[in-house]
Amino acid sequence: MKHGKKVNHLSRKTAHRKAMLSNMSCSLIEHKRINTTVAKAKALKQFVEPLITKSKEDTTHNRRLVFSKLRSKEAVTELFRDVASKVADRPGGYTRIIKLGNRLGDNADMAMIELVDYNEVYKLDASSKKSTTRRSRRSKSSSKSAPVVENNTNEEE
Structure with a gap:
């Protein structure tokens, strides 16, 4: 045992x-x-x-x-x-x-x-991952509205 x-x-x-x-x-x-x-x-x-x-x-x-x-x-x-x-x-x-x-x-x-x-690499990776996920969420909402505006201006011209 x-x-x-x-x-x-x-x-x-x-x-x-x-x-x-x-x-x-x-x-x-x-x-x-x-x-x-x-x-x-x-x-x-x-x-x-x-x-x-x-x-x-x-x-x-x-x-x-x-x-x-x-x-x-x-x-x-x-x-x-x-x-x-x-x-x-x-x-x-x-x-x-x-x-x-x-x-x-x-x-x-x-x-x-x-x-x-004492490992600075992992600290940088963790902060960049958090920031990229936040940016990607914001950019998706802003990117949906941004191309629509650009397309409308292009179509008018």
Whole structure:
């Protein structure tokens, strides 16, 4: 039976898995996005999101809790200074996983995991999509009336 076994062990012993997730979290905080396999990205998401939530409240206790998981002063400093200010108003979902296809060497499913608030491309796309739908609705109503006026003027001349 598989009751209460939610953790993906990633074919590693406990110490190796914790060290790997800690290192990947530090890299994610430092570089804002990393490429890895889909399974590791999902495990990393479960590992790093509670740490980001803790960073929103800058207390000594929270810093010590996060440091015990990350084991990197630079990453903890960056997390509490820069990342926490960006995600202050976000209630959750701080990371995004984008699938990239398969790796050439071993055909492993690859993915890019990134911090949501640091990707400017998606912010621009979302605003342009909203504006285009609004414009298209307005332009349809105005375009129906505009050609009629132009056709009437052309017919009179």
